[in-house]
Amino acid sequence: MLEPSAIERRAAHIKLLLMDCDGVLTDGRLWLLENGDEHKGFHVHDGLGLDLWHRAGLRSGIISGRTSSVVERRARDLKIEFVRQGAESKMSSFEELLKEAAVDDSEVAYIGDDLNDIPLLLRAELAVAVGNASEETRAVAHLVTRAAGGFGAVREVVEIILKAQGRWSDVTEKYLKG
Numbered sequence: 311m312l313e314p315s316a317i318e319r320r321a322a323h324i325k326l327l328l329m330d331c332d333g334v335l336t337d338g339r340l341w342l343l344e345n346g347d348e349h350k351g352f353h354v355h356d357g358l359g360l361d362l363w364h365r366a367g368l369r370s371g372i373i374s375g376r377t378s379s380v381v382e383r384r385a386r387d388l389k390i391e392f393v394r395q396g397a398e399s400k401m402s403s404f405e406e407l408l409k410e411a412a413v414d415d416s417e418v419a420y421i422g423d424d425l426n427d428i429p430l431l432l433r434a435e436l437a438v439a440v441g442n443a444s445e446e447t448r449a450v451a452h453l454v455t456r457a458a459g460g461f462g463a464v465r466e467v468v469e470i471i472l473k474a475q476g477r478w479s480d481v482t483e484k485y486l487k488g
Contacts, residue, residue, distance in 0.1 A: 312452045320436045320452060321474035325417040327363060328392070328407065328430070329464060330400075331374040331381050333423035334440055337460030350380050351460060359465030360388045365481045366472055369411055373403045375426060404430050421467055422447055423459050438467050 312320070332338050335356055341349035363370055371392025372385055378395065385393045392410065394403035408414060420427070420434035423443040431437035431450050439451035440459035448454050453470070455463040472478040 311454055317453050318474040321471040323417060324419045324436055324471050325368055326411050326413045327370045327419050328373055329421040330423060330427050331372050332376060333459040334421050335464060348378055352384055353460055353462055355462035356464040357388055359468035362481045363468045364389050366477045371407050373397055373400050400426060401429050419471060421464060
């Protein structure tokens with residue numbers, strides 16, 4: 311983990327926030343139903359965090375090894391621009407999204423929770439592990455959130471980045487004035 315000043319320096323020029331879904335936007339649990347559907351739980355704090363992120367004019371995306379209509383719906387509701395599901399190679403999806411978004415590694419933050427996220431964390435300018443990530447994932451991260459995945463970790467990261475960029479008060483003004 312880096313010192314707060316080093317995290318601020320890395321966060322200052324992030325334009326694209328990419329994240330895993332299961333274990334990051336959710337707590338990682340899957341409820342598989344008999345009819346083939348699945349249920350996942352998403353935290354409203356993360357939803358508001360992503361709303362603030364987009365209000366700041368920044369872009370976001372999900373890279374997931376699984377495929378779920380629930381993730382597609384949540385991404386649409388939150389206006390997450392880039393969604394790659396069923397990614398056999400998360401690295402290939404990562405590289406595709408960087409090209410599509412016209413950014414390079416130095417402008418990307420990635421949030422992950424497990425072993426398959428490590429190669430992306432090693433590429434991102436700001437590598438973030440959620441608080442309950444695997445030990446190996448936490449070991450390579452620049453930042454480990456206080457919050458666990460699915461319990462506001464994404465919101466925590468958004469706040470850190472927007473404050474480092476001097477955008478936090480602008481995007482929260484609407485909420486603070488009532």
